[in-house]
Amino acid sequence: MHKNFKGVEKTVFGRGSFDQLGDILAPHRTGENPYMVFLVDAYFNGKPLESRVPAQNNDLVYYISVEEHEPTTEQIDTLRDEILAKQGLPAGVVGIGGGSIMDIAKALSLMLTNEGSSTLYQGLNLIKKPGVYHVGVPTISGTGAEVSMTAVLTGPEKKLGLKCEWTVFDQIVLDPDLIATVPRDWWFYTGMDTYIHCVESENGQFNNAYSHAFAEQSLALCREIFSKGQTPETDEKLMVASLMGGLSLTYSEVGVCHALSYGLSKILGTRHCYANCLIMNHLDDYYPEGVAEFKQFVAQHNITLPQNLSAEWDDDTITKMAEVSYNLPHMWNHAIGYDWKNTITMDVLKDLFRRL
Amino acid sequence: MHKNFKGVEKTVFGRGSFDQLGDILAPHRTGENPYMVFLVDAYFNGKPLESRVPAQNNDLVYYISVEEHEPTTEQIDTLRDEILAKQGLPAGVVGIGGGSIMDIAKALSLMLTNEGSSTLYQGLNLIKKPGVYHVGVPTISGTGAEVSMTAVLTGPEKKLGLKCEWTVFDQIVLDPDLIATVPRDWWFYTGMDTYIHCVESENGQFNNAYSHAFAEQSLALCREIFSKGQTPETDEKLMVASLMGGLSLTYSEVGVCHALSYGLSKILGTRHCYANCLIMNHLDDYYPEGVAEFKQFVAQHNITLPQNLSAEWDDDTITKMAEVSYNLPHMWNHAIGYDWKNTITMDVLKDLFRRL
Numbered sequence: 103m104h105k106n107f108k109g110v111e112k113t114v115f116g117r118g119s120f121d122q123l124g125d126i127l128a129p130h131r132t133g134e135n136p137y138m139v140f141l142v143d144a145y146f147n148g149k150p151l152e153s154r155v156p157a158q159n160n161d162l163v164y165y166i167s168v169e170e171h172e173p174t175t176e177q178i179d180t181l182r183d184e185i186l187a188k189q190g191l192p193a194g195v196v197g198i199g200g201g202s203i204m205d206i207a208k209a210l211s212l213m214l215t216n217e218g219s220s221t222l223y224q225g226l227n228l229i230k231k232p233g234v235y236h237v238g239v240p241t242i243s244g245t246g247a248e249v250s251m252t253a254v255l256t257g258p259e260k261k262l263g264l265k266c267e268w269t270v271f272d273q274i275v276l277d278p279d280l281i282a283t284v285p286r287d288w289w290f291y292t293g294m295d296t297y298i299h300c301v302e303s304e305n306g307q308f309n310n311a312y313s314h315a316f317a318e319q320s321l322a323l324c325r326e327i328f329s330k331g332q333t334p335e336t337d338e339k340l341m342v343a344s345l346m347g348g349l350s351l352t353y354s355e356v357g358v359c360h361a362l363s364y365g366l367s368k369i370l371g372t373r374h375c376y377a378n379c380l381i382m383n384h385l386d387d388y389y390p391e392g393v394a395e396f397k398q399f400v401a402q403h404n405i406t407l408p409q410n411l412s413a414e415w416d417d418d419t420i421t422k423m424a425e426v427s428y429n430l431p432h433m434w435n436h437a438i439g440y441d442w443k444n445t446i447t448m449d450v451l452k453d454l455f456r457r458l
Numbered sequence: 459m460h461k462n463f464k465g466v467e468k469t470v471f472g473r474g475s476f477d478q479l480g481d482i483l484a485p486h487r488t489g490e491n492p493y494m495v496f497l498v499d500a501y502f503n504g505k506p507l508e509s510r511v512p513a514q515n516n517d518l519v520y521y522i523s524v525e526e527h528e529p530t531t532e533q534i535d536t537l538r539d540e541i542l543a544k545q546g547l548p549a550g551v552v553g554i555g556g557g558s559i560m561d562i563a564k565a566l567s568l569m570l571t572n573e574g575s576s577t578l579y580q581g582l583n584l585i586k587k588p589g590v591y592h593v594g595v596p597t598i599s600g601t602g603a604e605v606s607m608t609a610v611l612t613g614p615e616k617k618l619g620l621k622c623e624w625t626v627f628d629q630i631v632l633d634p635d636l637i638a639t640v641p642r643d644w645w646f647y648t649g650m651d652t653y654i655h656c657v658e659s660e661n662g663q664f665n666n667a668y669s670h671a672f673a674e675q676s677l678a679l680c681r682e683i684f685s686k687g688q689t690p691e692t693d694e695k696l697m698v699a700s701l702m703g704g705l706s707l708t709y710s711e712v713g714v715c716h717a718l719s720y721g722l723s724k725i726l727g728t729r730h731c732y733a734n735c736l737i738m739n740h741l742d743d744y745y746p747e748g749v750a751e752f753k754q755f756v757a758q759h760n761i762t763l764p765q766n767l768s769a770e771w772d773d774d775t776i777t778k779m780a781e782v783s784y785n786l787p788h789m790w791n792h793a794i795g796y797d798w799k800n801t802i803t804m805d806v807l808k809d810l811f812r813r814l
Binding site: 103104105106107108109110111112113114115116118119122126267273276278310311312315316318319322323335338339341342343346353 | 472667
């Protein structure tokens with residue numbers, strides 16, 4: 103059985119396209135409560151972008167800080183309950199921010215129409231009803247969350263996505279101007295997420311001509327972007343690389359780095375792209391060429407990745423991280439093969455975490 | 459204003475994925491008349507694929523010959539009237555064939571719900587209502603019709619597409635096994651359509667980072683495919699190249715070759731991909747590098763493109779071809795610039811046709 107992949111409904115790409123957002127939303131302001139919910143990265147609070155958000159009348163605008171932790175099931179449930187209590191079901195949800203905001207917008211759209219806690223729906227095709235119209239406007243590029251079929255949430259039990267075809271955005275607006283002001287370290291970590299997606303997508307049994315073509319081009323773009331550094335031209339290329347990396351892994355799968363990264367983020371709250379970089383640095387055994395090139399990028403951009411983090415982790419913490427990683431069979435199936443349990447044991451995973 | 463591009467709703471890619479078609483259609487067999495219309499290239503009549511078409515109960519299966527002419531407005535109108543008179547509005551339309559069948563399926567889907575002749579809707583956003591659910595299953599790759607926003611029809615007045623967001627397929631099934639038996643010359647002509655799409659998309663003012671990334675990868679795939687020849691591996695790559703070439707031009711535009719090719723096809727009925735090859739051969743003035751590489755592919759595959767065709771055309775025929783080409787301003791705007799009328803005159807166009 104080959105995957106039947108849902109694509110983003112509509113895409114605008116181009117410098118200044120953010121100014122088309124109001125016109126794009128207008129025909130979707132329908133129904134009993136024709137209002138929109140804007141979820142904006144708190145980074146933009148007080149910045150020029152704030153005045154350009156096309157909110158009107160009864161629209162709700164939330165500035166959400168994503169610095170403290172990754173999106174959680176509790177955060178989504180609370181936000182959903184508050185919005186429904188305040189104004190009833192909105193006509194749509196618009197996320198303006200990075201990967202966390204993209205995931206919050208996708209998850210909120212689904213949870214506005216699906217009852218109970220979002221913890222009930224972490225997994226593949228557990229969502230019962232389509233969500234409300236939802237739009238993604240990335241302001242930092244690399245996670246591929248703008249095109250993926252998942253909204254990754256951290257819950258009390260697990261870090262796992264609400265993954266189904268209704269998760270995918272109805273509209274994305276890709277304006278390279280919006281990523282121009284990303285702090286340099288996050289530009290690097292998030293861009294590296296794309297690079298890691300491609301390395302993982304390519305190295306595993308689910309890779310195929312489709313995922314390969316997207317990964318190959320995304321990797322070529324990454325090499326150009328990270329050799330030239332951030333410019334208006336490479337910002338445009340990074341937006342496309344992120345999209346292509348996301349499409350590659352959607353048709354293939356992520357692998358060892360993401361499996362470990364989920365463990366680290368779930369237990370310590372480390373943000374996703376940074377966690378990936380911390381781990382990729384130590385995966386020479388699994389992706390020798392990819393890790394060598396990754397280390398070149400790190401050196402070239404004078405990025406300091408902390409070492410000996412695990413010295414401060416007790417065995418219980420490391421065991422919990424390893425358990426989270428072990429419980430992601432779809433990633434191990436891809437990266438190692440269906441017989442992955444022969445080589446990937448809890449001890450192997452704990453040893454990998456101890457290298458950090 | 460940047461284009462807001464509608465993508466294909468769902469995509470399956472993989473060898474043998476054609477056998478998933480029945481399961482894919484099942485949940486869409488809804489409404490008063492839950493039947494499907496299959497439009498199959500007559501080439502498959504009596505071939506093994508015939509017995510694999512998942513038609514059931516009241517489904518209608520049409521075997522349509524695309525050898526005599528390109529899809530016409532009259533053909534679509536007649537087919538629509540016949541289907542509606544026979545069984546009423548179907549639940550969906552499934553096209554199984556090459557670019558012509560893709561265009562017929564897309565156009566029929568729209569014309570089943572939009573009244574009057576399809577000639578009324580040739581152009582951008584003239585269609586009033588969404589069509590019925592429609593699925594594209596390419597059996598020959600290169601035209602990009604599986605992902606494009608247009609269904610090109612030849613009418614009494616013009617050759618022009620029904621172009622709107624509802625034209626785009628709800629589902630495509632990309633099974634590389636289906637293109638394995640394409641006759642060698644059509645494999646070449648149709649594959650070259652992808653190559654020409656990329657050259658045209660890249661060379662013009664509407665090219666951007668998005669269309670460029672897709673064209674660049676599609677061109678790399680074309681180079682590999684046409685240096686190795688047709689193999690199971692290059693069939694997979696050609697399906698992806700066709701899709702990426704189609705996405706590139708959707709976000710940019712076609713150019714000189716397509717503008718002239720529409721003139722040739724409209725007046726003489728020459729099939730699209732073949733017409734493109736006949737013309738590309740003489741466009742050194744516009745795409746010097748692309749034409750040089752095109753000629754290498756032609757030589758390498760021992761393809762004979764007839765010369766001196768225009769010797770048999772009178773001035774009236776050539777004038778008509780030139781008129782059709784001249785009336786495609788969106789292509790000329792892209793290829794030459796908004797001031798294209800300063801350099802592209804009827805005399806220039808007639809001279810180009812006389813070179814054929």
